Amino acid sequence: MLLPDSKTELVRRGNKVVYDLGDKIVKVFNETKPVSDVFNEALNLARINECGIRSPKALEVSQLENANGWALVTEKVPGTTLAEKMTAEPQRFGEYLEMFVDLQIEIHGYTSPLLNRQRDKFARMIDSLDQLNATTRYNLQERLDGMTKEFKVCHGDFNPSNVIVGDDGQLYVCDWAHATQGSPAADVATTYLLFALNSKDQAEAYLELYCDRADMPMQVVRQWTSIVAASELARKRNVNDEFLKNWIDVVDYQ
Ligand SMILES: Nc1ncnc2c1ncn2[C@@H]1O[C@H](COP(=O)(O)OP(=O)(O)OP(=O)(O)O)[C@@H](O)[C@H]1O
Ligand SMILES: [Mg+2]
Structure with missing residues (x-):
């Protein structure tokens, strides 16, 4: 995915930054984060979505095109x-x-x-x-x-x-x-x-x-x-x- 210019930074910690894209939230991990952990978080979220707990929907796991690392995209809960x-x-x-x-x-x-x-x-x-x-x-x-x-x-x-x-x-x-x-x-x-x-x-x-x-x-x-x-x-x-x-x-x- 391409990170859009129009984004707001919500949190910056160790190996990740969380951005608000307006209608979506993207958690961007740097290259030190094992990609299996990113997929694991997405899989956990999908399972939680399916069991009926109110949680943001998992949308996408994607490699960044204009930076290093992987991103997890979810629905934004206003x-x-x-x-x-x-x-x-x-x-x-x-x-x-x-x-x-x-x-x-x-x-x-x-x-x-x-x-x-x-x-x-x-x-x-x-x-x-x-x-x-x-x-x-x-x-x-x-x-x-x-x-x-x-x-x-x-x-x-x-x-x-x-x-x-x-x-x-x-x-x-x-x-x-x-x-x-x-x-x-x-x-x-x-x-x-x-x-x-x-x-x-x-x-x-x-x-x-x-x-x-x-x-x-x-x-x-x-x-x-x-x-x-x-x-x-x-x-x-x-x-x-x-x-x-x-x-x-x-x-x-x-
Ligand atoms: N889907 C969402 N809708 C609205 N706000 C969100 C959503 N996801 C995250 N946020 C906001 O971004 C903040 C950081 O996101 P998140 O809690 O997923 O990351 P984190 O605490 O840095 O992760 P970790 O605990 O795995 O280190 C949340 O506290 C919340 O304020
Ligand atoms: Mg948190």
Whole structure:
């Protein structure tokens, strides 16, 4: 595809730039991004579209003609993200958090039997961790083995910047790059860590609300936290490593 001149840059991060093309959104990855990851994100999105979760439609995966790298094109959902709303109206944080939690619980009610398996992904990521010794990796794998097997749709990066309050009043979820089928509690542990990076208070408020509304024991989320922190560490973003390692120390060595 040709990137048009008339585009607005929305986000620029590590290996990608997200542009608004008016009626479409294009995520442009540089040449360091494995092309299989771009197709995987598109396939995840197509599967999520098909299972009925409100999400932008996947339209195209294409090599760029006037630059290096690959692009993922999706429909644009006109609206505002929940993150923007939470920042603009902090006094309404509680109200937005309720919408956010109810939406995540709704997603956890879906299944999509062909999505990648969360357990396989965690096992692979823990195995690849060169920052942890073999004993700690073994402990984490054992803990993962001991967790109940579930097959619910998990977003894998569910945070308020990936929820769009559409101009039609409906909520939509974007950014399905990390989606898997697995345990909702692991997905909750991920969201908890994402909140905790910025605010421990918000993280605790989120966790309490989710567990209360979904009737989920908090202890189960806590059991997942070390596994999730380890797999985040394996992404090698090299930010927040100390924060993540502190969560991995939660592993019980007995
Ligand atoms: N289909 C869409 N419609 C409207 N806005 C979108 C759409 N897709 C993305 N956006 C906006 O662009 C922002 C960045 O997109 P996205 O979340 O997919 O990328 P990212 O967070 O950089 O990805 P990743 O989490 O994989 O690193 C979103 O937070 C949202 O504001
Ligand atoms: Mg995002």
